[in-house]
Amino acid sequence: LFSTSAYRSIAVAEMSERDMKSLKVKKDRLMADIHHSCQWGEGERWGDHPTETGMSRLSLSDTDKQARDWFAATTESLGCKVTTDEMGNQFAVRPGLSDGPPTCAGSHLDTQPSGGRYDGILGVTAGIEMLRALNDAWVETTYPVGVINWTNEEGARFPKSMVSSGVWAGAIPLQTAHDTKSVIPSSDTATMRSELERIGYLGPTPCSWQSNPIAAHFELHIEQGPILEAERRRVGVVAGVQAYKWFTLTVAGRDAHTGATSFAHRADALLTASKLILASHRIAARHSALASTGILNLKPGSTNTVPGWVQFSLDVRAPRDETVSAVEEECKAAFAAIAAGSDVEGVNAGCAPSERQCSVEWRTDFVSPATHFHEDCVSCVSETGKDLFGDADVVEGNLESWGKMMTSGAGHDSVYANMRVPASMIFVPCREGVSHNPREFSTPEACEDGAQMLLGSVLRFDRLRAQ
């Protein structure tokens, strides 16, 4: 490789521009890692090809354990030391020429109950591909580099997204995280701690940015939105992440016979919940924000019983913290009034007046303020993109031609990492912007672009540190 003689490693600090450009990730090897690791937790099939299935690998499940075992074995075989912390976060670190906290590529291997093969998985496997590419070319970084698999990023099973990078950053207390209960109905009464113990991933390393520091956090992720595809850009340089809050709403009414109870005598928790969901949508729409309900459980659950109890999730998002708060406050006022029978948001118009009322209770589960990524990391990403794609596309190498500056609608572990160390993200296009869906798809070429960007960004940061 390069201009060096055989049997000698090369230091990043000594690599020329040309050397850097010739250091390539391998698309087929990356795709093989993605699909190999997707054998654990296979989800719904949507096409004929063997890889055309979604994923169902809930955090700390048996299949998550299998994926973790594979991550540890693979990164160890590539020469890393792997530590597991008290939240089950795995840190695979490759040595540098000098000691110091590693410059990291991080993402997650857990998925939605009915998710895809790229959300999180791409970021971790691209980190592994970075290690493979460095090993192939005998490249020595100045400081260590690492790959991180964060626990329960999705928040699908345990309803706090990015909870384990949150603990690492000191933003969420360890005890709170450990005590978080599964929201999967029926038999799953696990907490994060009980599941970490069960699958053998309650590690000895403190989950803390102070005791287990990293130098920077780069995260490659599928966009999960339609912009890059629609605008035909190869990558997105992510400047920040929008704000969001998660709530659990409990509506209490009275179980009653559907045939023998007049509308006036009912306190119908499901009819009320329907009105609240509709009102939250209208309020969010007015603020150009988002409000969504993804979970709804009710009791007692029979065709001929008016439900006396409904619980549902509410996820409110907007680019600015103030907007999320405004939607929250309007929803709080509207929900109370609607449950009491007032015609707020027009949802009680045309409904039979009821002598009985439902009560509505709010619980805040999770708060993620708006995030602006660190400028050092953002410029490492955009400079890398300019080097990789700029010349090919336009003479001047202009971000707007090959990529796009953008904000993430979804949360990521980089949000919490960015609270303590420089962090930023790289997006690649995904089909129709669809994610949290078995059909989630990014082309091998897009995955390759992203991995190449990740490798370049991490090395660029390593050079920056060395200066």
Place this chain on the structure above:
Amino acid sequence: LFSTSAYRSIAVAEMSERDMKSLKVKKDRLMADIHHSCQWGEGERWGDHPTETGMSRLSLSDTDKQARDWFAATTESLGCKVTTDEMGNQFAVRPGLSDGPPTCAGSHLDTQPSGGRYDGILGVTAGIEMLRALNDAWVETTYPVGVINWTNEEGARFPKSMVSSGVWAGAIPLQTAHDTKSVIPSSDTATMRSELERIGYLGPTPCSWQSNPIAAHFELHIEQGPILEAERRRVGVVAGVQAYKWFTLTVAGRDAHTGATSFAHRADALLTASKLILASHRIAARHSALASTGILNLKPGSTNTVPGWVQFSLDVRAPRDETVSAVEEECKAAFAAIAAGSDVEGVNAGCAPSERQCSVEWRTDFVSPATHFHEDCVSCVSETGKDLFGDADVVEGNLESWGKMMTSGAGHDSVYANMRVPASMIFVPCREGVSHNPREFSTPEACEDGAQMLLGSVLRFDRLRAQ
């Protein structure tokens, strides 16, 4: 007892008015049977007294088997022959002086998942109390009398209410009934037939009014509505039952990320279902009908995934068949239009327009047309009431003073029985009209009134047959 000498039975046909009046049910014994039988399937506690719990005895569950075993053993010990048919219906028959189909008291021992101690249970235990009272006084009826425990009257586990009297009446095919699947989510994949086999109640007797006939069907039940209590009446003489239809609606959209998917790109099955539930309520209210949703399931079920699939039940009721049909037709048109984005019923007003649409599919699960009970049975009940209560309350013995002519909002096995033989019902007041709720309650005095009415009505019909 009576004016007869010891050690001799007395024929109903020979009993004087005074004899008839002195034949009494025993309140304490009836209440003991009710509460004894409620040991199987105890539900939610709502008060301190041992009997202040609800019931949770789903049809063909282990606890339903225990209640059935008790029913068979108890009625056999009272001298009955008990047969079990192919739907698990139990017929306990006490001999008459002449052969012939039995005049029956029937109801059910299954309950809602979170039901009370009176709905169904009162009717069966009052039938048992009728047997006890006849035995105590050595009364011989002209024709046999019987007590029936019908299977899955509630339709809570298997979503066809009164399905087993429906099969008996030839209105529902045996195969359809046997194949009915449980609607309890998660692990319950049973059919009626598999559960009948499992608990040993798939009987040898054909489930048919022709092969296993009865002469008449009287059913004592709690009112499940607030009228008798509010008007301070002791009993209701039930003239008929309103019409109803049950549907399962399936809304299909697309799973999507709650944070990364704009409203315009969503096909949100839960937001759509919320609009449909609200629209069904408004349409029913305009027709003075009822529309209710008691079951709602969604997929995939995570805080940050817009649900791509929702299924919910819809129960539509009105006194007249035409009204139920009109509500159904209006809902069909409105649901299609709402899912397609039109602002029918005002539910799409203020919502973000979406490029994507959800589909809505209807399945009809159960149809129960409006029922008018047989006049012979209705007058047996009202004459009995006049005898029992009329003189005490007013000189003339006027139905409006001690009781009320009324229509049932809920369905009952008497509906199907009435298709083939004379049938009618007796209602007693229940607290606040509440049923399908653990707090369902009727006073011991109301239960006694009802049992006394049931005994009197059955004997009156026996006399009518003898004429």
